[in-house]
Amino acid sequence: MEKTTLVLMAAGLGSRFGSTKQLAEVGGNGEAILDFTIRDAQAAGIAKIVIIVRSEIESNIRSHIDNLHGSNHNCVFICQDEFGPHRDKPWGTTHAVLSASKAIQEDSAFLLANADDYYGPSSLKIAAENLPYLSSGTGMLITFELSRTLPQTGEVTRAICQVEDGRLKRIVETSNIGNRSDGKITAGATGASLNSKTPVSLNMWGFHSSIMALLEQQWGQFISKNESAEDSECLLPESVRNIMANGDLLVNTFPSEEIWTGLTNPEDYEVVRATLSKLRSE
DSSP states (O other): OTTEEEEEEOOOOOTTTTSOGGGOOOSTTSOOHHHHHHHHHHHTTOOEEEEEEOHHHHHHHHHHHHHHHOTTOOEEEEEGGGSSSOOSSOOOHHHHHHHTGGGSOTTOEEEEEETTEEOOHHHHHHHHHHGGGOOTTEEEEEEEEGGGGOOSSSOEEEEEEEEETTEEEEEEEEEEEEEOTTSOEEESTTSOBOOTTOEEEEEEEEEETTHHHHHHHHHHHHHHHHTTOSSOOOOHHHHHHHHHHTTOOEEEEEEEOOOOEEOSSTTHHHHHHHHHHHHHHO
């Protein structure tokens, strides 16, 4: 396991949340969500942690990690905004992964996760057990049941997965998914119903380091068309879908039974605190 790494994406603006949600204290001892992911990864045997941040919040996140994890935390910090063209809004998750490429050991495997999504210890355990088996041209995705990844109110974007015999066949970013008053789950208030057990991605991917060259190609195609765009993002699920379509990547999926919780809007804060208190005590 010494050649495996957890890469945490923590460079988002948190514009809907209204503050630096990456550091929102949701645990009983001042933990942010990312602290639980770090601890669960370390408990599963992943020692090296790479945290992708923005320059303006780097010092605050460094201080937080030092305070919560001590001086031997073995975390490496990467500023996403120092990679590629400058723009106030980050360029998306594909760009985030590429910004961390120099921190990933050659011919090694790494696990990717969002800093503001709670994955749970069993998800990290499943990922850590399967990371060492990744090689060039293969990847993995920890999937979650759709109904276990939705907030009580409001809508979210989820990457809907088509899985056959444990292998990812298709992945589609789908917006405005939410629970409705009639008990249905739909994409948009008037959209078609979605099965509650539909597997979805929360960006918990496992890759071999060789994926970087393929992501570079996707990023190059994206930026050639969007360099002047203020809001367009190069999203990892779309990049992975393109790479799969080209026949360059096979992705095995592993389902997690964990219940998700995460921060998007200010009203999520108390819900997340209560949910984590219950989940971590169990």
